[in-house]
Each structure stands twice: as C-alpha cells, then as structure tokens.
Amino acid sequence: MPSVAELMEALPEPVGELTDHPPGPLPELLEDWALRPVPVGAFRRLRVLGSLHAEIGAAYLFLWLRGWFKDADEKQRLLAETHWRTALRVLDSMSFLRGATMKLGQMLANFPDIAPRPFVETLERLHFDAPPMHWSLLTEMVHNEFGNDPEDRFASFDKRAFAAASLGQVHRGRLKTGQEVAVKIQYPGIARTIRQDIRSLFFFMLPARLSRDWENIKEQFEDLRIRLERETDYEQEAAMQAKVRALFREDDDIVVPRVFPEHSTARVLTMDYLEGRTLDEFVATNPSQALRNEFARKILRAWYRMLYAGRLFYADIHPGNFLFLDDGRLGVIDFGMMLELDETLWEQFRLMDRPATTGNRDDRIAAVKAWTPIGDGPAEAERLRMAEQFWDWNVRARSQGGEFDFGDEADFRRGIDLFVETFRKRCSRSRPCTPVIARETFGLRSILYRLRAKIDVAAIAEEDIRLTGWDRSEYAGAAP
Secondary structure (H helix, E strand, C coil): CHHHHHHHHHHCCCCCCCCCCCCCCCCHHHHHCCCCCCCCCCHHHHHHHHHHHHHHHHHHHHHHHHHHCHHHHHHHHHHHHHHHHHHHHHHHHHHHHHHHHHHHHHHCCCCCCCHHHHHHHCCCCHHCCCCCCCHHHHHHHHHHHHHHHHHHHCCEHHHHHHHCCCCCEEEEECCCCCCCEEEEEEEHHHHHHHHHHHHHHHHCHHHHHCCCHHHHHHHHHHHHHHHHHHHHHHHHHHHHHHHCCCCCCCCEEECCCCCCHHHHCCCCCEECCCCCCCCCCHHHHHCHHHHHHHHHHHHHHHHHHHHHHHHECCCCCCCHHHEEECCEEEECCCCCCEEEECCCHHHHHHHHHHHHHHCCCCHHHHHHHHHCCCCCCCHHHHHHHHHHHHHHHHHHHHCCCCCEEECCCCHHHHHHHHHHHHHHCCCCCCCCCEEEEEEEEHHHHHHHHHHCEEHHHHHHHHHHHHHHHHCCHHHCCCCC
C-alpha cells in the first residue's frame, strides 16, 4: 500500500474547464486570448466565473494538503508557485470575459498589499497590457460603424492594437491631414455583457442577503451597473473628454487628447495619439525624486482641476490612464467613467472640503455623518469610528499641510487595513456611489505610493481652488 506522503505527491494539479482553454505559459495565453471573441451568453459567463471560483479554492486546498509533508523552504516554493499559477488563471478568465469582470481585476491590481504580490503583478497587465482581440474579430463591427473600411477613412491604420483594456482596444492610425491618432474600438457585444456580469457578481453576494446592509449593497451594485453601461457609450465619453480638455492651460503641462468627432461613433473613438511611458516604464528608468514629485503634482493637479473647476469626479484612476511624456508633460486619457457632481453631490463635496482644509475632528465627523447617515446610538458608534478613521487617512496628506511622504508603506497599509476592517465589521453602508469613489481613492493613492512621491498636497489644492473664485474665508484663512 502507498504511504500517505506518496498519495499526497500523486495529487493532480488543480486544472479544469475555466475558459475552455486551461492556462499555459504566458506567451501562449496572449496568442490564445487574441483569437477568442467576448462571450455574451449569461449562462456561459456565469459558468466561467463559477469555474474560476472553484479552481482557486482547489488550488489552495491542494497546496495545504501537500504542505503537510514539506519543509519550510519547499512550502514557500509551493506557495509562490500556487500564487503565480492561480493569478494566471484569474488573468485568463478576466481577459476572456473582459467587461465588468476585467474592471474588477483592475480594481484588485490597485491594492498592492491586499493580495499576494504575484497576483497583483500579474493582474497589473489588465491596466495597460491586456491582450488585444485579433482584428478579424473586429472587422465587421468597425465597418458597420464607419460605413467603410478604416483603410478608406484613414491615410494609414495599424490593424495590430497597441493597447487593450476591459471594454475596448486601441489602434494607431494617421488621418489624411497627417495627424497621428489613436483609435479606440469597442469589443463586439461588450455592452450586452455589463448587466450579465453585474448580475453574476451579485449572485455570488447572495450570502449577504441576511445582512442589514443588503438593500444598500443592491443600490451600490445598481449604481455600478449604470456607470459601466454609460462607459460603453463613446459619444458620451467624447463629449466628456472635450469638456475636460478645456479645463487645462498650456502652461499646466497636462495634456488631454483632442477628439475627432467626424471619425468617432458610439463604439469608435478617435483622438490625438500621445507617445509616452506607462507608470511602470517610467519608474523603471530610475527617475530622480524631483522628477517623481513633479509628475505626482501634475497627477494631483489634474484631479483637483476636474473636481473644482469642472465639478467632475475622475473615477477611473489607474496606472494605464496616465502617460509620462518625455518632454515632462503628463498625458491623461480615458474619461468613460466620470461622476458628474449635481447640486446635491457638489454640496456634499463642499462640506468635505472643510475638514480636508482644517483637519478639525468635529468638522470631519460632521462631514462623515452628512455623507453616510449615522445615528447617535451606541450601535452606530463602531460605524462612526471606522468611517472617521478612514476619512482621516484619506485627507490627512492635505489637512496636515507641508510635504507628505506617499511612499510610507506603513501608512498605505493602514488605509487598506481600514478598508478591509470596514467590510469585515459590516460598516460599509453608505451612498450608492461610494464604491466608485473608493475605487478612485485607492487608485490615486496607489499611483502616488508607487511613485514614492513627497509633495505638498494642500498647496496644490489651494492653488486650484483659488482659480475657481470659491470664497472659503470662513474656515480657509488658517489653511496650511
């Protein structure tokens, strides 16, 4: 009879159907992904998500069983291998499904310390290096949008995409006027998958049905669905991009690509081509601290300009949406997910400005209660404590004034721990748009963390607020 150890060794690797293409080496996956159309059937997409959930569980179960008879070094090796293999499976499924599921992967990649590092490093590809779809799968849709082939509309058009993401991919072209352009093309059928994906993700949340937060969870999922569906309307994105572009002056050194409406439709968006480095490519050049700080200031200035001058909340902040140009300018792209601040939301942001400026705890608690209705009873005390602590972490870089070190790993980790604790203690009940805002919060902090930026946030905020003429003399006189 074989020994228990021999039985453990004989355990098969956890493989399964997943996307009908079990993951192999990454180069093979990239080639395979390019040839697969986006699945649009609700049952098929749910099956892929269910298979992924099962395979992740199986992978770590087998790791646990094998670890019984391994020494410490071998356990560590097996753990690293399991992280990497499982991350590839997650990447495989999300790249196959694209849409809202890939958005979820992008959000996870914004948390460099909340998931195993191999997971994060692999999922970061979803930001700016997701596998493009083969041109043969896009040809009919593009022809229907333009009424003719791109070769007839453009002086030149590269059928090989140079960037791809959750909803579409980008090709390089040149107009007959000689202008170099980037042409963003939506994946066929992707708009139909948004509602299906949200419904599927909602299905996996059903165990929370007995929670007192269930109704709020449903509202937040519905808000997310609406915003993702709007993101598939490229005509709306083109209008938003033109509005944002008008907010910046030449001396801001912040570039928003110009849109060419005559070469754009609801599913095709043509804009200026920007030549620049991604965040990882920029950091890999080992830039000086001064250069890191300068680009960090531009990123914050762009965000504050949209918020205060445009009353727009740039919700889709991730590394793939910023380009570091060689001439020192910052390129900002992708305006599909924008939160327009109506009078109600703008008033809330006005209330939040006060504690962000003064750092006063009473002001902070008042703003928290205005955003998230919290009662005064003892049962609500924990919710108030969690919300106030997270709010303090979020705005302290500005409220304390002076240079703030965003590269402080302990501080960044504290924010993630607070976020996790909020959900663990079921204190996440809030306005429906809160998940979108939380995504922006961690997206921005993650970028500044990876830049290891050391900048004066208050100075940048005050400069942009002054441009609007907003009178805050009641409390801003003592601003840092």
